[in-house]
Amino acid sequence: MLRTEKLSKRIDTFSLRDISIEVGKGDYYVLLGRSGAGKTQLLELICGLMNPDRGRIYLEGEDITYKRVQDRGIGMVFQDLSLFPHYSVKDNIMYPLRVRKMDLKERVDRVQRAAAGMNITDLLLRRPDTLSGGEKQRVALARTLVTDPKILLLDEPMASVDASLKDNIRRLLRRLNRNGQTIIHVTHDFGEAISLASRVGVIHNGRIIQEGTPLDVFNHPVNRFVARYAGIKNFFRVTFITSYKSASAISEKRTRFRLPRGEYPSSGLLIIGSSEVLLSRQGASGFGINNIRGVIDDIVPSPTGFEITVNAGDYFYADITHREMEESRFVTGEKVYVSFRPESLRIVGNGEDIKEY
């Protein structure tokens, strides 16, 4: 449906380089990257607010690289929502319909339908400055959706929404997508990507560094940056040691990891999810399991329980639930075992890493 081919654009000292992405009809494509990565600029290129220096953009097979913004059929909701402050909610939503010189009855019909779809019918006569972040978000979505865009571009749509309302917006976006709306959604939050995306593209320093399903990206991050984005904190730069009957790895801090048998490069990065790390006072039993002794360095409450940091030469991060904490009553300074199965360890990319993070 939408294909970009080696899009490049230089903006002052920053540049987007060779961006090639493909978004199929009905896809929910999440562009993941931290601020300054070039996400918004890429959206502006796609919707035509900027022209690229090089590369092409195709929409439904048509080359739209230099087509006017107004004629592209692409809707965009900006991060700050950019509602017109001098218009009521109704007039905001009606704006694109007036532009299209639709007759009054159809305009009113469409506004009513869009408002009902976004559950904002009771807000139609209000001014944008009297709305909450979540309400503004719905108005901005309604204003864009009345134009029936072929693709909906969303720039950090959760940014102006209270944490408690994020679920609502997420549900709304999922529903839109289920109804066939193709969406490109820009965010810095991997959780958002996991919960919404059918495909994820990770953008960093103006380049797409990994693309795939959220699970692919989570399970097989190509480098430490992506892994960290995926919420993984346990990283170990290791040297692999393999023999015909066993495989292991030794970190720079001399921690030894048992690995499943297999082929390994000579060195690389090992990662393990915090939820796959178990803590105990006596160590876990099981064939081949890794038991590493360390001291609890810090215990920090997290939304689901606690995150415990263990200093074992290398630092390990383990997530434990409230219930587990109540049973074990870990305290800082206590000696514990960090345990995990060899199969839980993953190698990042092909052993290479971007060092700048």
Added chain:
Amino acid sequence: MKGHTLFNWIFTILASLVLLFIIAPLAGMFFDSSFSEVRTTAADPAVRRSVWFTLAIAFASTLFFAVGAVPLAWIMARKKFPLKRVVQGIIDLPVVLPHTAAGIALLGFISREGALGGAAQKAGILLVNNGAGIALAMAFVSLPFLINAARDGFAAVSERTEKAALTLGASQTRIFFTVSLPQAWRSVVSGFIMMFARGMSEFGAVVIIAYHPMIAPVLIYDRFNTYGISAARPASIIFILVALLFFVLFRVLATERRVLFKREDDASD
């Protein structure tokens, strides 16, 4: 004022002195004139004609030049271009020029020998010693007030709302009239009022271009020169009152934006 510190006292006294300096001469003028004097002067056809003429010319001049000044203000707020600072300097120039010097410069331009004056004469319009020339003189010295106020207004409009309108399918012209101008409206009108007020009180540049027909400031000067301060005072009072009345009226209108920016669908939906 909370906390009567020495600092607050000193600042209050200094501020009051400045305010007094503005109010005292005006108040003195009102107290020194009798009501009957003012009433007689107000009935004088020459004074009436002059006041209305001044208001009309100042308003027409502001309206006419706003057509170009508002787009210029938008360009100054939105666009980056080489020598932008020089252009801003040119816009501000009339503020720092002595107004009689501005009048002399303008006279050279609009007299029969000047570029504009020559062209106008071919079209059968004489710019010197008539309303058109006065309007040009008023505009010359007062344009920066409109341009700069409108520029600040446009600069304060979120550029993203304009971009959003583009993605919603609106043309640039439509965006200007439906998104940019309504949001910058207060500043534009405020600039309009300042330009109008500055234009109608102009003396220096106008007197060089046209002594006759007499605008109110020239008439006041003429009365002062011919008959002395007691004759000039009632005319001044009348002009100040009328000017104030219009100033307040425009301000009130400006705060009610919908009077001038009524939406096309207001009546229908």
